[in-house]
Amino acid sequence: MSAPxxxxxxxxxxxxxxxxxxxxxxxxxxxxxxxCARGKxxxxxxxxxxxxxxxxxxxxxxxxxxRLPVRTxxxxxxxxxxxxxxxxxxxxxxxxxxxxxxxxxxxHDTGVDVIATMTLPGRA
Amino acid sequence: xxxxxxxxxxxxxxxxxxxxxVEVRRQGLSCAIVERENQxxxxxxxxxxxxxxxxxxxxxxxxxxxxxxxxxxxxDAGTDVFLSTTVDSIEESEQGKELxxxxxxxxxxxxxxxxxxxAMGCRERNRGNIRTPGTRPAGVFTAGLAQRLVNVEGYxxxxxxxxxxxGDIGLIMARRMTWVGAKVHGVVEIQPYPAGLTxxxxxxxxxxxIPLYLSHVVSRIEGKNRVEKxxxxxxxNGIPDExxxxxxxxxxxxLSVGLVxxxxxxxxxxxxxxxxxxxxxxxxxxxxxVPGIFSCGNVLHVHDLADYAAExxxxxxxxxxxxxxxxxxxxxxxxxxxxxxxxxxxxxxNPELPDKLYLRTLIVKNNAQLVMKxxxxxxxxxxxxxxxxxxxxxxxxxxKDVEDWHAESDxxxxxxxQ
Ligand SMILES: Cc1cc2nc3c(=O)[nH]c(=O)nc-3n(C[C@H](O)[C@H](O)[C@H](O)COP(=O)(O)OP(=O)(O)OC[C@H]3O[C@@H](n4cnc5c(N)ncnc54)[C@H](O)[C@@H]3O)c2cc1C
Ligand code: SF4
Numbered sequence: 001m002s003a004p005x006x007x008x009x010x011x012x013x014x015x016x017x018x019x020x021x022x023x024x025x026x027x028x029x030x031x032x033x034x035x036c037a038r039g040k041x042x043x044x045x046x047x048x049x050x051x052x053x054x055x056x057x058x059x060x061x062x063x064x065x066x067r068l069p070v071r072t073x074x075x076x077x078x079x080x081x082x083x084x085x086x087x088x089x090x091x092x093x094x095x096x097x098x099x100x101x102x103x104x105x106x107x108h109d110t111g112v113d114v115i116a117t118m119t120l121p122g123r124a
Numbered sequence: 125x126x127x128x129x130x131x132x133x134x135x136x137x138x139x140x141x142x143x144x145x146v147e148v149r150r151q152g153l154s155c156a157i158v159e160r161e162n163q164x165x166x167x168x169x170x171x172x173x174x175x176x177x178x179x180x181x182x183x184x185x186x187x188x189x190x191x192x193x194x195x196x197x198x199x200d201a202g203t204d205v206f207l208s209t210t211v212d213s214i215e216e217s218e219q220g221k222e223l224x225x226x227x228x229x230x231x232x233x234x235x236x237x238x239x240x241x242x243a244m245g246c247r248e249r250n251r252g253n254i255r256t257p258g259t260r261p262a263g264v265f266t267a268g269l270a271q272r273l274v275n276v277e278g279y280x281x282x283x284x285x286x287x288x289x290x291g292d293i294g295l296i297m298a299r300r301m302t303w304v305g306a307k308v309h310g311v312v313e314i315q316p317y318p319a320g321l322t323x324x325x326x327x328x329x330x331x332x333x334i335p336l337y338l339s340h341v342v343s344r345i346e347g348k349n350r351v352e353k354x355x356x357x358x359x360x361n362g363i364p365d366e367x368x369x370x371x372x373x374x375x376x377x378x379l380s381v382g383l384v385x386x387x388x389x390x391x392x393x394x395x396x397x398x399x400x401x402x403x404x405x406x407x408x409x410x411x412x413x414v415p416g417i418f419s420c421g422n423v424l425h426v427h428d429l430a431d432y433a434a435e436x437x438x439x440x441x442x443x444x445x446x447x448x449x450x451x452x453x454x455x456x457x458x459x460x461x462x463x464x465x466x467x468x469x470x471x472x473x474n475p476e477l478p479d480k481l482y483l484r485t486l487i488v489k490n491n492a493q494l495v496m497k498x499x500x501x502x503x504x505x506x507x508x509x510x511x512x513x514x515x516x517x518x519x520x521x522x523x524k525d526v527e528d529w530h531a532e533s534d535x536x537x538x539x540x541x542q
Contacts, residue, residue: 010330012323015510016490052327055173055186056303057275066278069172069188078331085303099192117172118188 009046011039022047051075054084058091058103060120068093069117070103076112088114096122126233130154130204132444133223133237135211135389138166139430140421140437141243142194147441148241149201153448156235157203158225160210164198165191166245167422168430170272173296179431190430209233214240214393214417221416239444242390242404242412242419243437246383246426248293256288261347267293267380271300280304282376286354287311288342292320292428292514294380299328301378309372310335312342312356317488319382319514321428342377343369351375385423393417400467401425408456408474409443410436418444425469425482428516432482439479453477455533462497462540466513475531478521485541488512494519497538498529511541 006023011034020033022043031043045051053075057067070088084107091103097116104114132148134141137159148155163169168176171187178184181193198205209227216222223235248266265273265281271293273279283306287294290313298308311329316339318325329336337356343364344355353373357364385403387395396405396413403424404412411418420440421433446452453474459481461467466484473481485492492511496504504525511517519539529535 010322010326012326015322015512015515017322017510052331053174053184054303056300057172057278059278067275069186069275071172071174071186099189117186118169119192 007047009043011042013038013042050078052078052081054081054114055117056085056088058088058093060093060095060097062095062120062123065095065120068095068097068120070114071117072107073113073115074111076107076110080108080110084114095120126230127236128156128204128233129236130156131237131448132156132239132241132441133158133221133235134241134243135223136166136243136245136421136423137161137164137198137205137207138243138245138421138433139168139191139194140245140423140433140440141166141241142191142198143434143437144241144243144418144420144441144444145203146194146197146201147438148445149203151442151445153445155203156206156237157198158206158209158211158223158235160208162208164195164205164207167268170268170275171296172275173300176430179429180434187430194434206233206235211389214389238448239416239418241437241440241444242387242395242417242423243421244386244389244423246385246422248379249382249384250379256342256345258345259347261345261349261351263347263351263375264345264377264379267291267297267378270376270378271297274300274304280306281378282306282374284309284374285376285378286342286356286372286374287378287380289313289379289381290315290318290320290325290336290338291380291382292324294378295320295324295328297378297380298334299332302332302334306376308332308334309374310337310356312337312340314339314341314359317512319380321514345377351377383422383426385425387423390417390419390423395419398467398471400461401469403469406470406472408453408470408472408477408479409447410440410470411443411447416447418447425467425484427482428514432516432518435480436482457498457531457533458536460536460538462495462538464541465539468539473521473537475526475529478523478526481519481521481539483517483519483539485511485513485517487541489541493542495540495542497540498531499535500538503529503537508541517541 011018031040055071099119101116131153132155134145134157137157168187168191176190220238225233343357357369404419420437427433456472468483492508494506
């Protein structure tokens with residue numbers, strides 16, 4: 001990892017929203033400002049490798065239902081999101097499709113899939 | 125004219141309508157849902173982001189997934205569903221209620237029902253409600269309409285966006301617009317604190333370095349045909365400060381300035397509406413001022429979680445069934461919103477059968493205390509680790525809680541937050 005830096009963040013593990021300062025010191029990560037242990041866990045993960053769920057829609061071959069909503073099955077590293085979005089926007093899904101259908105499997109070896117989150121009928 | 129008869133008719137097939145209908149069917153009464161769109165699900169179908177179902181299904185789902193879980197239950201329960209059918213009026217008849225509906229396919233449809241459950245959801249406040257001076261160019265959308273355009277119709281409303289109001293729909297749309305390649309230049313909020321959830325501020329604004337202008341207003345909208353720029357002004361002593369104002373060039377303005385329950389139908393049926401919630405006034409059984417008409421979900425008061433709307437609706441379904449079986453509360457106490465509480469819903473409580481109450485606070489505070497007083501004596505207290513107006517607080521009252529209340533029929537339960 002590059003030079004240690006200090007990050008300011010807000011814990012989102014509960015509505016109290018503690019403002020925290022996170023930095024590296026003697027090979028360990030220091031979290032300050034958290035009111036409870038969950039904040040430390042969140043702060044460490046957010047410091048080392050922030051991850052997010054991705055939800056968006058992809059194109060379909062249907063005029064009646066032109067967009068299919070999709071999501072990742074778990075959060076993925078933040079820096080890979082843009083690339084995943086580009087890949088999703090290049091898809092064109094043939095309907096019908098069932099909720100839960102896997103559209104992208106094991107994205108970049110992350111163990112995370114992209115699934116359809118709506119059931120859409122084909123042409124009547 | 126088509127005519128059908130049911131024990132209970134539910135108006136609106138969103139999270140609330142579906143949950144209410146499933147409960148009515150579970151208790152063995154006949155039930156129909158009338159929905160004006162061509163599918164069930166309501167607002168959930170355009171909320172493609174995750175964050176639904178943590179309470180109901182113990183997993184985090186997107187809106188459509190949450191809706192489909194309920195659609196399966198509606199089908200399994202054997203509920204009749206009238207899609208693309210709008211309820212136009214509710215009339216009293218000798219047998220109960222008559223619902224006059226119309227659909228393109230069947231023309232006028234009349235439904236007879238003993239009891240009616242209102243679950244019509246809410247609509248968004250628009251520019252008319254917030255009055256911004258300037259020209260009237262194209263490119264001004266409510267955030268929910270923009271959400272529908274992008275997520276359902278696949279149409280991107282603009283490239284350079286400013287969002288007015290920091291409600292959750294606006295925040296979610298800030299991320300959504302960024303992810304479809306638009307540039308969001310800022311979110312302008314009149315209040316000194318954000319209206320939406322903190323996790324949405326972090327994940328939808330901070331992640332993309334979108335500025336949040338608190339205590340600011342959009343003081344002017346300009347553009348010939350399409351929006352070209354807006355003027356943003358800080359509030360100083362409550363007045364927009366000209367000297368510190370700045371312009372943001374943009375082609376699109378999204379308004380996220382709140383939701384209002386959609387109650388024209390209820391009002392025409394004679395249902396009393398609360399000026400505070402803009403929803404019906406209901407008793408401890410979720411029954412409105414018109415006997416046999418019940419209300420739940422966003423048409424009763426705006427819920428931030430679909431899970432809460434569904435939970436409330438399920439109880440409403442059960443209360444409608446109980447009413448049809450002539451089980452009525454012997455007495456009910458009025459609930460009063462005390463210090464720092466905007467409203468409590470429902471506005472009455474049955475001391476024999478205490479239930480869940482939802483309330484909204486007027487303040488932002490950590491380590492707050494919920495205090496319930498009956499005739500000025502404290503009867504229940506609870507610690508609330510954090511309160512803010514945008515987060516609904518739920519309080520479950522049990523038989524044990526009310527055991528030694530010694531309530532008279534004119535006793536008032538006052539709920540406050542300190
Ligand atoms: C943008 C947005 C984001 C949200 N994010 C979250 C979230 O992350 N997590 C979460 O848990 N909750 C979230 N919510 C809240 C949640 O979605 C709602 O509280 C809930 O879905 C409301 O359900 P409802 O059934 O009361 O209303 P609705 O879903 O609005 O359903 C009302 C239905 O009634 C129909 N209707 C209205 N009038 C008539 C009529 N006259 N005749 C026939 N039908 C009629 C409408 O077509 C509609 O389908 C969000 C809400 C919005 C708007
Ligand atoms: S640190 Fe603990 S108390 Fe603070 S926001 Fe995070 S989870 Fe809540």
